[in-house]
Amino acid sequence: MTQKYDAIIVGGGHNGLTCAAYLARAGRKVLVLERRHVLGGAAVSEEIHPGFTYSVCSYVVSLLRPEVIRELELAKYGLRIHPNDSMFVPLENGDAYVSYADEAKARRELSRFSPRDAEMMPRFHEVMYKMAYAVKPIIGYVPPNLIKPSLRDLGTLKELGKHMRGLGKETFHELCKIMVMSADDFLAEYFESEVIRAVNGVAGIIGTMLGVRSPGTAYVLLHHYMGELDGAFTAWGAQQGGTGRVSEAIAGSARHHGAEIRVSAPVAQVIVKNGSAVGVALENGDEFYADTIVSGCDPNVTFRKLVEEKDLPADLVRAIDKFKYRGSSGKVNLALDGLPHFPSMKDPSLMKGAIDIAPSVRYIEKAYDDAKYGGFSKRPCMEVVIPSVVDPTMAPHGKHMMSIFVQYAHYDMSEYGDRDQQREAFGNAVIDTLTEFAPNLKDLILHKQVLTPWDIEQKIGLTEGNIFQGELTLDQLFFLRPAAGWADYRTPIRNYWQCGSGTHPGGGITAGPGRLAAREILGGKL
């Protein structure tokens, strides 16, 4: 069977679908091929246990680019975020800290821990917003090629310089610092309370095999701030019906524009004829042909699995092999017979928000040191959400679905035996630790799904289970993501493109890479 398309997208993750939607919207004949039976990649929902919808991996939406929501009319296709306006953090001394979206409430709570920090918080937010705005245009740039700069690249660099000078010294200096500092050092310049530093520091380690005291994590903090730009906390929340519905919404938009999307269609390789990508071959032997092939997979899959080494320059192969993944997070999803009880939670409505287990900087740092040489944290950091509290469609009446995002879990857990033993030990560490803060949790568990970084790699296809398709460290950002000279979504193989989170502006459900890649493929305009 041979059929001809304008573009074939390998991988129905949210970036692949975004790229597809934009290409279809521009009138291209597009085919999306997804290996799994469901769309979404890591932004996926599945009924793992009867009646319960699990947001298997990604569980909150916060970074989705507003222009994508607008341009692809995602609301029309089912995008609906339940805003998340609180974060409850039980402490080891039986007390708890709550971070509120509401400023007055937030201030009152902060004052309980440090009046000085309460005073400081507005200024901290102001600085972070300033810097987020300072970085914002950069996430819209196609990274310049510094080896062979084109006229446009020089233009980008000039614009960048102009932009930086326009920031004013104070913001520019703060930006220089946040790019290289540790999250905790950065926060310590504003806050004195260990608890407040811990709670705010967590955003600096999400998806990164680094501790809050590791240099470089302050940037990750800023990366997660980007989502709060457009309308503050409202951009932070759970998708109605599970995160997979975000991908479905993008797919809906793509289909509306005429894209064809197939699931259970694993691509074995990209067909390259004298230096040009001309099509793809599925594992079952089927072949599809197109003028343009786009990979939404991570750099390892895009360059080392889908194509052959002989078609790539040696220095790119070296760079791709150096690219760091280092999955650092695992996921535990629970079907619960009822709501867990947190003794330190005075206001039950806080169940609607996030529940973070990150009681102190020392706790987080110990969790990191525990796992960084292999294995996992004995007492991990966790972000817990129970979407069924605000979204009844997630679980049968009276029952609940709990999503637990866990740091740290090393890709190598061999010290715990075979894969099943590793998964079991990891799951137990998570549930035991959480039970310390919610004593009745264990009795409520109807079903549990445990994903180690290795499971995430096997299931979703993310190398080493890295949720960002590659660590968000300075040496892997902007014109270095995924490799110098190849950060503009192109590849050395003609008509073969990249559009995954392994490209600028990186990971999270941003749809940024998918959109920028589409823009490049379409010659600069969407």
Add this chain to the structure above:
Amino acid sequence: MAQYDVIIIGAGHNGLVAAAYLAQAGRRVLVLEKRDTVGGAAVSEEIFPGFKISTVADGCGYLSAKVRRELKLDAHVETLPSDVVAFCPQPDGTQLTIWRDTQRTAEEIARFSKVDAEEYPKFVDLMSRIAEVVGGLMELTPPDLPEVSLRDVLSGAALLGPVRRLGRKRIPDLLRILPMPAADLLNEFFEADAVRGAIGASSVLNITWGPQENGTAYTLLSSWAQSGTGLFRSAGVVKGGMGALTGALADAARGFGAEIRTGESVSEVIVKEERATGVRLSSGEEHTAAAVVSNADPRTTFRELLEPQHFDTLFMRHIQNIKYRGSAARIHLALRALPEFTALAGGDATAQLSGPIQIAPSLDYVQKAFDCTKYGEYSRYPYLDLLIPTLSDPSLAPAGQHILSITAKYAPYELDAGDWSAQKQAFADIVIDTLAEYAPNIRDIITDRHVLAPPDLESLYGLPEGNPNHGEMTLEQFFHMRPIPGCARYRTPIAGMYLCGAGAHPGGGVTGIPGHNAAREILKDSK
């Protein structure tokens, strides 16, 4: 009419270098040193009778060849280079020696990994090229980014040569490597733990982080750029000890007409109409000058020598936020004989032992030594950097006896439990026990020992929190952000007030470059 053109507070090596340059240019210079000896942290002291010990900085430091040449120091001091850049005994009784000679080193490395032996020359080539660019940066006065003046561009032209030699294709490498962890960089080239540890250890010799932390590739490069060995660290000693080097700087400065007074402690800088006009000594005596230069660290300079009201809150907040974080203890041992390293049994050990000795068998070892500092504990299995200067210069100790100087990491400035005065001997015991695993006879040959914990380095040598670099050499305190953003051009918000210490760009190490750069800027201003 002021008594002097320039008064320099502190006769550390940078103060002396600045003094020498300014005097050489015909300025009337007065240097005031609180202690009874010049040199600051680069001194030789007789802490045991008959032993001349480089108490803080040792080796032959990293003194800039340009400074050495322009101040004609070779007339005053002799350095004794060593062929060994690092002798690294391993836990299994073997050893790896890094020689100045690349081929000879590659042969050593081949005993651990054939692949690494092939990679080593490529690695040295790439790093040397990048280090040349970093070295070029060090002699620049950082621009006041994000603004860049024409003058900055012109002086920046000095980088063109190094950048051309680096090659266009490698420019992204430079940008990629600078913020990386040294560990990741080394893992890209080498597979053997011994090789990674031998090269990577010096990336953290002078900072608080472990080699797996982002930014340590830069510290490795800055060490490389300054070493003068063409490799990742300096090797060799100053004849007569570090004091002889700073002594030579003082002689050079005096030779050019500078006046140097020791035992005179400055209590404050006199400021009139937002202009520095002189200094007041603790004795009450005053000296006036057209310019005042502080060789002290930024915190001391702006919070003790000057009144806070001269500065806005943002400025003072930046000063407050400077990270110092001393992380090493200095331990000096008097030995009646040479330590016998298992790895060198049966052969003549003197060649290998005459250079730096590193106990850093792997990067994980060093990283694990670091981990505990985050919780306010000192390392149970410390990373050690040792030097036996008496092998190159027997005159430093009584005949047949030796000095073993140790930089022991990690030793955080603040301990979670107890304080250093009570615990430093316990830490020294751990250090000696660690050493004994590689040189079993060590305990029997020690005749005397002297331990300097970070608080001692602070109180005795004016190094805040015991950090020898007047502030961490991390990327957040690098180039245009050293010591603080907007104040990296050796000038301060107070007219006529300058910085010339390691707290200023390019930072620590006995390089003399901050002093050299500061003098250059002062002369520009006073033209």
